[in-house]
Amino acid sequence: MVRTLNLGILAHVDAGKTSLTERLLHAAGVIDEVGSVDDGSTRTDSLALERRRGITIKAAVVSFDVGGTTVNLIDTPGHPDFIAEVERVLGVLDGAVLVVSAVEGVQAQTRVLMRALRRLRIPTLVFVNKVDRGGARPESVLRDVAALLTPSVVAMGRVVGAGGRAAHVVPVIGDGAVEVLAEHDDAVLAAYVDGREVPGLRAVVAAQARRCAVHPVFFGSAITGAGVPELAAGIAEFLPASSGDPDGPVSRVVFKVERGPGGERVAFVRMFSGTVRVRDRLPERVTGLAVFSRGAAVRCDAVRAGQVAKVWGLEGVRIGDALGTPPPGEGHRFAPPTLEAVVVPSREADRGALHVALTRLAERDPLIGLRHGGRVSLYGEVQKEVLQATLAEEYGVEVEFRETTTICLERPVGVGTAVEFIGSGGNPFLATVGLRVEPGDGVTFALGVELGSMPLAFFKAVEETVRETLGQGLCGWQVTDCAVTMTHAGYWARQSHAHGTFDKSMSSTAGDFRLLTPLVLLSALRSAGTSVLSPVHRFTLEVPGDVLGALTPVMARLRAVILSSVPRGRVTVVEGEVPAAFVHGFQRTVPALTRGEGVLETAFSHHAPVRGVVPMRDRSDHNPLNRKEYLLRVTRRAD
Template sequence: MHTLNLGVLAHVDAGKTSLTERLLYAAGVTDELGSVDDGSTRTDSLALERRRGITIKSAVVAFALDGVTVNLIDTPGHPDFIAEVERVLSVLDGAVLVVSAVEGVQAQTRVLMRTLQRLRIPTLIFVNKVDRRGADGARVLRQIADRLTPAAVAMAAVHGAGTREAQVRAYGGTDPAFTDRLADLLTEHDDALLAAYVDDSSALPYERLRGQLAEQTKRGLVYPVFFGSAATGAGLEALMAGLTELLPTAGGAADGPVSGTVFKVERGPAGEKIAYVRMFSGTVRTREPLPFHGPGAPRPDAAKVTAISVFEQGGAPRRDAVGAGRIGQLWGLGGIRTGDTVGTAEADADRHHFAPPTLETVVVPRRPADKRALHLALTQLAEQDPLINLRQDGLRGQTSLSLYGEVQKEVIQATLAEEFAVEVDFRETTALCIERPAGSGAAFEIIAQDPNPFLATVGLRVDPAPVGTGSDFRLEVELGSMPYSFMRAVEDTVHETLRQGLYGWQVEDCTVALTHSGYWPRQSHSHGVFDKSMSSTSGDFRHLTPLVLMDALRRAGTRVYEPVLRFRLEAPADTLGPLSPLLARLHAVPRTQEVRGAECLLEGEIPVARVHELERRLPGLTRGEGVLECAFDGYRPVRGEVPVRSRTDHDPLHRKEYLLRVVRRVAGGPEGG
């Protein structure tokens, strides 16, 4: 049986989870429809999800459809949980993007569609809620063409929209307007079809058009638009037929090299770790060792798989193996994390498709005695979501988290209280800035020469790199000039040190080159005892590298950049007067302004740190009619006072204090650190 790994994506409240429930019911997996309002849905299994009525974690459920096993992955719709969506994208064969027939195309809809297009994930668009008051399929179809893609084609007509009796009629070969639209759209990507159409448009059989529609949809060139209601089931038959006809099934050879992606990690009842893996190639079997590694890891870890479950027809029964194309749950991989690769790495396994978190907050236990319990709980949450990026400040006894928004913070707080019995408070949320080198800078320290107290020679040069490339480490010394373990110590320490630049922010878009290296070989006394005072160790390189790197950074100089959002603001034209001074005060930079009758459209960029105030003030300034959409747009230089972030390391910017904490003990004592 073929397999289709299908993601269901949407802006929050578009009806994505309700659609999932309807599909499961129609496929015979459930005997009755689950309800988001009642907290009885199959995929929103967490108590917090049921109580809030939103999806927080991705969930997998399988059903059979026309000879195809569909692994349906329900994803969160709220932008604060976009990291969950990102992890799912890497395992999909196709997607259904849900749009509300009432609210239409919304901010998150556009973000999701741009990403699906960029990744060429074949996608069907489902316009849901045609039975709700205010539903307007024609308006939403125009929005889809204007804001999402012009390569969209309506697959059905809606009759009685906005009423409980709304019905959907699928188009066919006897609908000339539909076939003409298909021909116009499909001939843009097929020269042979275009030639046949030019010769005689009436000679193109509908079967050929339908076949081309399937081929071009699978290539991510065309986007069929279906209409219906998850609540009543109207239009669902046509959508379900489209899943197997228009979307590609999984490839990969079961007897090939093992390769898969872990897109979710959770804990079982006994605290055991369970990894959700999509297999792209090969077969994983129980009782066999399985290598796995994270992005950029130098060497894979390995552990024996102790149990496997494979998703099938509403359940996940235990199996001896999981093969290419399937999704399974693996037990026994104690060190595995979300985002890891099992077996052979995919070429783009460490790509990020959405913006990184742009906010940071300090989390504090209400009971000081819960500090250790909080650390353990947050470590488990970081296994599931690496992007929360725990930042430990041992000097102040604080832990910081990276966040996408306030709702995510509320969910983390509730999760810690309910699942770990740890009550916490959060301090003020701040924007996560970055630093970039302003120029080039170099520094070096030579072994056995003042002021270097370490038995190591390290020279580093920092150069700016193109925006968006992160940080890179390069060798400008021969690889054999010193032991590999010392080279690795320098490289690892460089990346660790770059997490806190001159102003305490992560240093991005730079290249660090190792320009000088040297060490003292292992020395022993005549009786064969290792003499540490005469021999270099990896610790020498780990302790010296931060001093040299920060000296090079100081010479290069860095500039602090703050995260900014691209905004689209629709408001009554007569409210532009009160809005303009507010936007200026919030350091928003309008790029375009357009007046359409009584409405005004503003587009521009605004710092992340200022968006909350704009959202708070907007209803009062626009009589409740203002509509704001925001999406991450990158970073721009900070205007005004440069924000400084407290350091959590031994502060290599201040040499004397740094050496007091890490100076090498060579008189028979251990290394500091």
């Protein structure tokens, strides 16, 4: 059986991972010429926008063979604004190559990625790229990798002539390897203590790398090709092959969705177990399959455990769906977006087309979080620019963005109740609805009335409307951690005239419950009261010790709270918290105040109650907080 390895290439933006992918494909004979990121001719950056901007935006799959192993290589974005695309890929990998620039060294995004790889125990090789560039410092970067990413590193080569076009790599296991390996192997430790040579040292490195105990470090240049054959051989030797029982129950995960030429939905899946054939039902009928081979997707009749495949026919599938038996693993590896902006069409006539386009884009990236009023979730300004260009180029819709704002949440702070009865209190709907809201764990809906007291469809209408209405609380933010209980229910049974004519004016419908529920729910929520919470990021800042005094008052103006400050040699490591709204200002400030030597890492931590002026979000519904306005909009009368 063919040995298969699903490999991720990850890096901080501009470290050279897409160029490395091109070089690996060329070395394997898949392409005749190495594509250029600058020229927009790379194989994996297939989107016109990717080629023009010179960055990877969407994950791409390409395959090559090395050392008897078929490698499905997944190239991922490096810019932090597209971290969601990386997250979707991590769950399908057998191993990874983390690319680090020999010039810029270990950067903030590099550290975020390595933490995720180590937490998920994904065997990882490190490739120190750009050894031919001026300013390359491979030995210093190796020390930084050990200090900032993981101490368990083993150098698999030595660079000669670093910083010049003629730089090349001598394959050799670096000094200190035995000491690192001895920490994880008693036999190696015994040989080291006795002063004996360790037999089969390379095999020991391979065994420990496959179980994530050590991380082999390779050196080279994706531009000149130096060191790339050694890396390719290391991928086959040091990373584990895919596993899984092809005869077991079907288990696979969707990590990408795209549209084919005819508009059909195509799912990219990783098979963990079982075998899927054309015409199988999952639960929709599979109409086509393709696996990746030597740079192309090749149609086939079946895909088996361990493979990555394209699947046609699953029109209802979404990114993240686990088909069949879900594989083991955790959910989100990175924080959700904490920013949002409203997208508006430049031409009013394009409003409908914009909604269709955003819906299609949300299929490709669920964390866009399309909501009422054209609101989309964002990680940063670059993502906004890419979204704007994508809408124009792929869908012909020119758009503008309103100001980017921080995404807040609302939580109930007390218990509130409200009820509307049929035929009283100015209730124009043929429905009785009573609701109680109170703090809870997540959003829950329960019945405090008998299930048989009215048709099931009416209860379902109330629950669905409750969950939809909680998308906008008293201040316009999504309400979370809210327990809703239905306390009153009533309806008028179906009425008909002679000859069986249905009389809607005297018969309750699900629509009555859908229209009444927002009024009752927001009234109960107003009675309970809500607290608005904004996202808070945890930060780690490494700065030269002599600049901390000047930086501290600036941090205070940005509402950053220092939790600890620890001197480490010539630098000081500061940890603390900062509101998400001030993160971008913080990031812009650090280089200028630290002579460019400061290293700042931030990550979402938690939500905390807003201090000071409570931010309000414009409503995009019929505003059930204003009874007269709401009734005018939904019934055309103010009862």
